[in-house]
Amino acid sequence: MTRGLQRYAWLIVAGVLFLAAAIWLVMRLSTGSGDAVWRRIQSTRVVRVGVDATYPPYEDTALDGSLQGYDIDLANAIVRQWGADLSVQFVMIHFDGLYGALQSDTCDLVISAVPYDETMTEDVRYSQPYLHTGQVLLTAQGSPINSWRGLDEHSVAVELGSEAHMALRQLARDTGQQVTIIYEREPAQALEVLLSGRVEALVADSTSAAAWQRAHPELIAVDELLNPVALAVVTRHEASETMAEVNRALEDLRNAGTLQALHDKWF
Amino acid sequence: MVRQSAPPNLARSLRRILRGAVLVWLTWMLSLMPGRLVVVGPTQTVVTRNPKVGVHTRLTDEVEPWKVQRTLQMVREMGSPWVVEYFPWAYYEPAPGRYEWSHADLVVEHAVAQGLTVIARIDMVPEWARPSETTDRYLAPENYADYARFIEVFVTHFRGRVRYVVIWNEPNLAFEWGYRPPDPAAYAELLKQAYQAAKRADPSIRVLAAGLAPTIAPPGDPFGYNDLLYLDELLRAGAGAYMDGLAAHAYGMTFPHDDPPAPDMVNFRRVELLHEVMLRHGLADKPVYITEGGWNDNPRWTRAVRPYQRIAYTIGAYEQARAWGWCEAVCLWAFRFPWLQNTYADGYSFVSPAFIPKPIYEEVSRYSAGKPFEYLEELP
Secondary structure, eight states: OHHHHHHHHHHHHHHHHHHHHHHHHHHHHHHOOSOHHHHHHHHEEEEEEEOOOOTTTBBBTTTSSSSSSSHHHHHHHHHHHHOTOEEEEEOOOOOGGGHHHHTTTSSSEESSOOOGGGGGGTEEEEEEEEEEEEEEEEEEETTTSSSSSGOOTTEEEEESSSSSHHHHHHHHHHHTTEEEEEEEEEEHHHHHHTTTTSSSSSEEEEHHHHHHHHHHHEEEEEEEEEEEEEEEOOOEETTTTHHHHHHHHHHHHHHHHHHHHHHHHHH | OOOOOHHHHHHHHHHHHHHHHHHHHHHHHHHHHHHOOOOOOOOOOOSSSSTTTEEEEEOOOOHHHHHHHHHHHHHHEEEEEEEEEEEEHHOOOOTBBBBOOHHHHHHHHHHHHHOOOOOOOOEEOGGGGOTTTTOTTOOOGGGGGHHHHHHHHHHHHHTTTOOOOEEEETTBBBBGTTTSEEEEHHHHHHHHHHHHHHHHHTTTTTEEOOOOOOOOOOTOOOSBBHHHHHHHHHTTTGGGOOOSSSEEEEOOSOOOOOOOOOTTOOOTTTHHHHHHHHHHHTTTTTTTEEEEEEOOOOTTOTTTHHHHHHHHHHHHHHHHHTTTTTTEEEEOOOOOOOOOOSSEEEEEEEETTOOOHHHHHHHHHHHHHHHHOOOOOOOO
């Protein structure tokens, strides 16, 4: 009797699930994709990408007026993955208006060195990270410093009041290390202090550090990024299909070595 | 005598119940603790060499009482006697005639206990006082009386604790005027009604006309109305009779604090031009209160300066204002945000959301206390 009832209950559950799946399928087929952003891209063959082109080397304006930078190349690469006949239309938006531009349908994607922000995940949809920024520990060759934990009783340069300065202070407090922090007014002065051997290390944001390493190959970035920040492509919250396509494209670009090539080109 | 122990199952059950009860009691005690730990405490005094130093706090969305208290403590410890805070009408009168003051009381009580003078900026229209499909900056003339009534109730409620109110915010921007073209005459009428209501509640309250957004937008610009022209129009509309002073926004952008003012330029000393407009209208007796302003040091923003420059310009601005007899306070944006904004706005703060002081906080504290600088070589 009990066994028969159980079998009956399972049948009801299976029936309800089947009915729900059928309804979902019918609704989806009747409306096409549930993602209006993706539908628009497919019909117009144009992808509108919001950027605040004031932040080199991620994005800025070249002397001839064209846009250039890591994010500009990335946007073009993603859209190429979606089809050779698609084109990118960059929409210039102030950094603070980027999210609003998505909501107001001014653009389809934002690719503008936007950090992943957990507090915004109910409003917008983020891709997997395409780049991580943060604070870098730079040393000269032969330095005894090889990690963030190895700064005790060493002197380290920073730009006064910068995020690097704040991060180093916090690290010293958290780890109990006695670090002599040498602060300079300008980033270039902090670099000069390291190059001249007056300090044993320098902390700077990863963008500056990459540029300095390019100019001074003898500088070494040791250990992981401190306070890493993930940069992601952003779209509207309901654009799940668009974001799935963005993630697929990013994965393909990563596997093909394109992301690394872009990094090497711009940083 | 034989002592009988409880059956094993019963003993186990009793132990479980006891453990459960202890757990419930501990949870209850822990839930009470934060509330009990925050005591307003005796009234403090701000020690400063410059009585015009001030900041704009952002406690509107700060929910934890200890964070409200810690923020205002740090303001006092920086040597800042002035604090501007935002009191959204929509938060405190969610339905007509129904007032909820608990959070506003919390902020004001702690500010007063820290010895701070509060300037209350009041705007944000509740849904019930505006048409649907409008923003919370939209107030139709037929609802001016609703706003004025709220001002009257606010001033009554905080009588003796809040001595300054700012009527609206940046009405020369379309955004702040509900996406309508800025209208000085309309704002003059709003100011008049609010002023009269405030004075009915407390004749000693100081009513300040709204701080205008510094902008050199050309005539007819859909987004903004040149602040100097707007103020002139506002005073032509008779607003001078309905203000005890003028709130002003003084942003330095990328220029030093002493960069000379010019009508076609936005810099810190543009506030002098606003004062000149006041003088032209015979309002020399109505002081200016800088209720927003300062510099930003976020590397992401093109209008930012280096952190070192921000320190120097900020202290320079505070010091410069000492010589301005017409300016009562310099309250710079923004002392601390409850959480990281993840925008350039973070570059305006003096302390982090976790209350970690930035070097600018430390140096302003030294300046206020008359101690030697650590980061600057001399007084800017």
